[in-house]
Amino acid sequence: MRERRVAVVVDDDEDVRGLLAAVLVQSGFDVHEAGSGSAGVQLVGETDPDVVTLDLGLPDIDGFEAARRIRCTSDAHIVMVTARTDEINTVLGLESGADAYLTKPFRPRELRARVDAIMRRRADRQPSTASAPADRNLRGAVVENEAPRTVSAPVAAGGGGRGRLELNGLVLDGAEVQLTPTEFFLLQSILAGKRTVRTKSSLARRLRHEDADAGTVVSSADERSIAVHVGNLRRKLGDNPKAPRWIETVRGVGYRSAPAR
Structure with missing residues (x-):
């Protein structure tokens, strides 16, 4: 850097x-x-x-x-x-x-x-992107009216681990899907946790580079921001919250990876 x-x-x-x-x-x-x-x-x-x-x-x-x-x-x-x-x-x-x-x-x-x-x-960044599943062309469908590009996204210590992550055809290690750095970080944290639920509070703390269970105050505005980022992430990936392929909502708690198929 x-x-x-x-x-x-x-x-x-x-x-x-x-x-x-x-x-x-x-x-x-x-x-x-x-x-x-x-x-x-x-x-x-x-x-x-x-x-x-x-x-x-x-x-x-x-x-x-x-x-x-x-x-x-x-x-x-x-x-x-x-x-x-x-x-x-x-x-x-x-x-x-x-x-x-x-x-x-x-x-x-x-x-x-x-x-x-x-x-x-x-x-702690490394060149990382979310790559499209082989059976879906996300290059032209990620963000409407914008040219696709590769985002070099941050990887935070304690944010879920480094390296290649895969789930149901989604790979965090290669081609291009346009995500903001925050969206990439949240996707990585949720996928790395597998079936462990990441609460909105814990995700907000991870974004602040704190321990997920640090106990520091997380405001309702911070939690709403997490929900908006996850909503944007789902939209860009084409993930249906009612039948999730990658991000599953645990109502009233937070998010976790969808079951592997």
């Missing part, structure tokens, strides 16, 4: 942009700033960042559209930073390709903690 961290901050409020940049500089990042969505998308293409912070209320394209465009070409971790607290905005943000959602006003230490967890996960 490169020695220097790179971040892009996209926010039309100069004061907020400056605060975000200062926090990231203190965390060891080279920071590039943009005041509009289109400028932010361009900066991401030019700088290949590890992390992007993205406001929703931008003067040209909104944060949802900016995230979708960024996700077409980059596997950077996208953190939505916005004053919008409605659950629908959280859901739309995650569905557009964001990995995390941080509401304003925020504590600088909270942002640092999230970014540090992201970078620990990226430090």
